Amino acid sequence: MIDDDELYHFGVKGMKWGVRRAERRRANRIEGERRKLGVARALRGAHQHGVDWFTKASDKDIDDMVDDKELFDQYGGISGYRKANIDMNTYARDMLDLDIKHGQQAIQFYKDLPVDVLKSRRKTDKAILDFKAKQHQEYDEWSKTHKYKDVD
DSSP states (O other): OOOTTOOOOOSOTTOOTTHHHHHHHHHHHHHHHHHHHHHHHHHHHHHHHHHHHHHHOOHHHHHHHOSOTHHHHHTTSHHHHHHHHHHHHHHHHHHHHHHHHHHHHHHHHHHHSOHHHHHOHHHHHHHHHHHHHHHHHHHHHHHHHOOOOOOO
16 A cells, blocks of 8 residues: 555666666767767778779879860869879878867767766866867867868
């Protein structure tokens, strides 16, 4: 017989409030980073293919690919056009390598984030902001050493 004055608890003994929500928040952030990582890896492969193709392609292959022949004049001929495309694809590929590294770091960051931080949106936002600031600093350092030169 149940008395109306009694309170029954059907939770798990020892379970802390908000833990499941925090774990779901962690899983959602990890899944988002994994999706971005997959896109970055696919794009990196496409740019590597561009480097390979322009390296191996004959002048005739490149000439057949381009409809606007005046485009070659902007680059100083087919060899200049080839070099510009190799440089552009190499730059993009190298930047994507850094994106992939940062994506892997972000996944590990979210896995290592303590539940007590995840339970507080303010603490979570601060931890993410600090983490992203370090990544942006690394992008800044990378961009100082990797310059992409395009035709004016």
